[in-house]
Amino acid sequence: MAGSEPMPALIEVDGLSASYGRVAALKPMHLRVEDGEFVTVLGPNGAGKTTLLRAISRLIASRGRIRFKGRDITALPTHHLAKLGIVMVQEGRGLFGEMTVYENLLLGAYGLGHDGEKIERRFEQVFQLFPKLRERASQVAASMSGGEQQMLAVGRALMAEPKLLMLDEPSLGLAPKVAEGILDTLGELNRKGLGILLVEQKAPLALKLARRVYVLSSGSVRAELPAHEIKSHYDLARFYFH
Amino acid sequence: MTLRVSISTRLGSYGTFAAISAVGIALLFALVFIQGGYLLTVMQLAMIYGVFCVGLNFFMGYTGQASFGQNAFAAIGGYGTAILCVQFGWEPVAALVASMAIASVASLVVGYPTLRLRGHYLAMATFALGLITYDLSVQWTSLTQGYMGYAGIPPLGIGRFVVEDERLKLVCLMAILLFSLWLSGRLRNSRFGRALRAISTSEAGAAALGIRISQYKLAAFVIAAVYASAAGSLFAHTVGFISPEVFGLQMVVVTFTMLYVGGVGTVLGPAIGAIIASLLPEIVRGAGRFQDIAYALALLVLLIYLPKGLSTLADLGKRRPAEQGGGN
Known part of the structure; x- marks a missing residue:
């Protein structure tokens, strides 16, 4: 019966794998994020976390299927994904350092086309979330502190009206308090219904917000479990090193 | 807030530099006009250039x-305008525009596979x-x-109005150069220009924001070709003669020097670079047989002390990023 069919996941990867030359960085894996869900991918360096996000974003060649809200998007090029609402905050923030904060945010809204009113509304929402960005609107991005740059990276991603926000180690290089502030904002966004796929090494921070956790090691999923279960163990080492 | 605030702030420092440059260039032109x-x-x-x-x-x-191949499109402009004017008796402006159209089509055809x-x-x-092309x-x-x-290429003009006086x-x-600069400045700060500059920083980052990299690269290539073609045509109409050497390797080297001396990626840099790099050999002419060495030394000094070009003189005195930022 059509009515009893389960809702398609926000994003679902099926048998996704990727390699750099002969080195398999990601072995065939399955992963899904439900609509409005906060999912964290944990793993040590070299586990394949960044490769996973880059493969989903079509920034690297991969095998397997990727579905977004039930639609097969495997063959779509990267630039098409932002228009669908799949937006990624890259490791190292990926800002356009010589441009101003304002220009970076405008580029975030690139997929919204020429709809000035819509873009202006997005600006207001981002500035409400990160008031500092309003103050620094005319400042060159490279001249901001690490925390402000991360705010800008998240703000720029939000300008695109994402339905799924993927973040690659947003806490990297930030002071614990600053990182906590950024992750708290992500939690707030998730409570408003934004689906989030977060890749992190700092488990305690990431687990505070996640509903489900995937643990990656050597390019494979070692465990998939609700976040509260992993919290009770707290010793993640056994998931990391098999 | 926003767009107006940010752009006016940018124009603040930029405008001052533009004003100083304009005064300097105006004085230079006055001297050239008097001297002839x-x-x-x-x-x-x-x-x-x-x-x-x-x-x-x-x-x-x-x-x-x-x-390293934009001289090809300058050649299309130069030869296009020469052939159309000398052999077919076209009006110079019509020949210039037609040559630009030919160059744009040629750059599309060449750029599509090359820009992969x-x-x-x-x-x-x-x-x-x-x-x-050479x-x-x-x-x-x-x-x-x-x-x-080709010799006997007519000077620019429309109808009876012919620009013969030097x-x-x-x-x-x-x-024409000022109009080119104005257009360049407008495009640089447009949605199109921001997309180009994003590609320049990170192709992957730009694509992730929805920018079609190949399309934009091709567009930039075509624009560059159209400008090059216009320059080739202008050369033909100004000098009245063209030959293969005009559009040879020398042109590539000279224009690269101009671009980097002026400031690659800036709006005014190309024009400033073209003027300075053209005048520099005349300035060092007094060095006699050491003229080339003096020229090269002057270029080296410029590139060492102003690696981002003369147009970044506007940034001197500004606080550096490290001084502004700090901390996490």
Whole structure:
């Protein structure tokens, strides 16, 4: 019966794998994020976390299927994904350092086309979330502190009206308090219904917000479990090193 | 808030520098006008090279790609306008516009497969394009008259109004360069220009925001080609003669120097670079047989102390990023 069919996941990867030359960085894996869900991918360096996000974003060649809200998007090029609402905050923030904060945010809204009113509304929402960005609107991005740059990276991603926000180690290089502030904002966004796929090494921070956790090691999923279960163990080492 | 605030803030420092540059250039022009003669020709060529460099800046500066073959499109402009005017009796302006159209089509055809390459490979492919065009202009004598070149190309003009006076030629060329700069500045700060500059910083990052990389690169390549073609045509109408050497390897080297001396990726840099790099040999002429060495030394000093070009003089005195930021 059509009515009893389960809702398609926000994003679902099926048998996704990727390699750099002969080195398999990601072995065939399955992963899904439900609509409005906060999912964290944990793993040590070299586990394949960044490769996973880059493969989903079509920034690297991969095998397997990727579905977004039930639609097969495997063959779509990267630039098409932002228009669908799949937006990624890259490791190292990926800002356009010589441009101003304002220009970076405008580029975030690139997929919204020429709809000035819509873009202006997005600006207001981002500035409400990160008031500092309003103050620094005319400042060159490279001249901001690490925390402000991360705010800008998240703000720029939000300008695109994402339905799924993927973040690659947003806490990297930030002071614990600053990182906590950024992750708290992500939690707030998730409570408003934004689906989030977060890749992190700092488990305690990431687990505070996640509903489900995937643990990656050597390019494979070692465990998939609700976040509260992993919290009770707290010793993640056994998931990391098999 | 926002757009107006940010742009007016940018125009603050930028506008001051532009004003100082404008005064400096105006004084220079006054001197050239009074002096006349050879200096007038040097400045005319500087304006033409300026137009070429403004176009090259779209591809190399804003988009961050390498092209060693833009001289090919200048050749299309030069020969196009020469053939149409001398052999078919076209009006110079019509010939110039038609040559730009031919160059844009040629750049589309050449750019589509070539721009799949990146970095050094793209540089080599475009370099080959310049070499092929040079060879064609030498070998295809029925069309180009080979080494003999084309003489008797009429000066620019519309109908009965012909720009024959050398000073008036300079004024016209300067107006064309200013228009090119204005267009470049407008495009740089548009949605299109921001997309180009994003590609220049990170292709992956730009694509992740929804920017179609290949389409934008091709657009920048075509714009650069159209500017180059216009410069080629202007050269033909100003000097009245063209030959293969005009659009040879020398042009690539000279325009690269101009672009980097002025400031690659900036709006005013290409024009400033074209003027300075054209005048520099005249300034060091007093060094006699050491003229080339003096020229090279002057360029080295400029590039060492102003690695981002003369147009970044506007940034001197500003606080550096490290001083502004700090902390996490």
